[in-house]
Amino acid sequence: MSTIPRVSSAIAGEPAHFGSVLARQPAIAESFFALYGRFWGSDVLAARIKEVARMRNARVTECGFCRNVRFDKAVAEGLGEEVVDDITDGYETSARLTDAEKAALKFTDALIHDPELLTGDAKAALQRHLTPAQIAELGLGVTLFLALAKALITMGLEPEAMDRTVLPTPAVLEAAE
Amino acid sequence: MSAVCAALAADPVLARHYADFRAKTEAALDPALAALVRQAVAAVHGMGDAPDESGLDQGIRTILAYARRMPFEHTAITDAEAAAAVAHLGEAGFVAFSVLAALADAECRAEQVGLAELAGG
Numbered sequence: 001m002s003t004i005p006r007v008s009s010a011i012a013g014e015p016a017h018f019g020s021v022l023a024r025q026p027a028i029a030e031s032f033f034a035l036y037g038r039f040w041g042s043d044v045l046a047a048r049i050k051e052v053a054r055m056r057n058a059r060v061t062e063c064g065f066c067r068n069v070r071f072d073k074a075v076a077e078g079l080g081e082e083v084v085d086d087i088t089d090g091y092e093t094s095a096r097l098t099d100a101e102k103a104a105l106k107f108t109d110a111l112i113h114d115p116e117l118l119t120g121d122a123k124a125a126l127q128r129h130l131t132p133a134q135i136a137e138l139g140l141g142v143t144l145f146l147a148l149a150k151a152l153i154t155m156g157l158e159p160e161a162m163d164r165t166v167l168p169t170p171a172v173l174e175a176a177e
Numbered sequence: 178m179s180a181v182c183a184a185l186a187a188d189p190v191l192a193r194h195y196a197d198f199r200a201k202t203e204a205a206l207d208p209a210l211a212a213l214v215r216q217a218v219a220a221v222h223g224m225g226d227a228p229d230e231s232g233l234d235q236g237i238r239t240i241l242a243y244a245r246r247m248p249f250e251h252t253a254i255t256d257a258e259a260a261a262a263v264a265h266l267g268e269a270g271f272v273a274f275s276v277l278a279a280l281a282d283a284e285c286r287a288e289q290v291g292l293a294e295l296a297g298g
Contacts, residue, residue, distance in 0.1 A: 143284065151280075
């Protein structure tokens with residue numbers, strides 16, 4: 001896995017990072033940030049569950065950037081580091097993750113790793129804890145987390161080193177609505 | 178229709194945003210190449226036949242070989258493979274291709290997990 005950018009920044013004076021590289025495709029960038037803001041701005045599914053799924057994806061896809069970023073909305077909903085530490089193999093036995101979060105994690109693993117993991121029991125648990133609308137948002141989120149992590153990694157945009165960083169949660173772009 | 182679009186049927190605003198992102202990503206590439214990339218990625222997942230590459234030039238074949246690595250070998254793609262893709266597509270094209278190939282992989286996985294049915298679509 002390369003930490004040397006395979007494509008250069010499109011923004012003068014800025015190093016290559018996801019935003020500055022995506023700026024090479026302004027229409028894609030504009031559409032993505034509108035979508036991502038709408039996704040995180042929706043409260044159909046709690047930001048904490050979205051972030052739990054994002055953290056799981058970060059670990060499985062080996063996305064160091066994703067792994068070190070925290071969105072403040074999820075932190076405010078109680079997603080502390082002691083909870084994040086439990087989003088690893090064996091999360092099923094965590095006392096800090098809720099049953100809904102564990103069901104979301106199983107779905108996340110099934111989507112990003114092996115669909116066979118979504119057994120009848122796992123599917124029933126998911127549908128017991130989440131409404132169809134919440135599952136739709138979770139599915140969208142995991143799809144985007146996975147795709148963006150892989151795009152970021154394969155474009156060589158992984159940082160060599162990065163501290164844990166709390167960022168403002170992407171917000172709805174009024175102009176895009 | 179992708180499984181994600183189908184799952185979002187009850188949320189027209191989010192569905193519109195997702196469809197727009199998907200369309201903008203595809204529109205940044207030659208339509209035939211975008212279709213081949215999607216087909217190559219889907220074939221890796223066992224979802225349809227691989228593209229017939231017999232009439233394709235070496236540059237397109239290089240891109241399709243790269244795309245096939247996205248589902249299960251994304252961390253193993255080398256700098257040389259990426260450089261070959263950039264040489265064929267240019268930097269802007271490589272960005273669009275990277276997003277498209279990764280999104281195609283994720284959409285196949287969403288379909289395999291039955292997202293649309295789980296979401297009542």
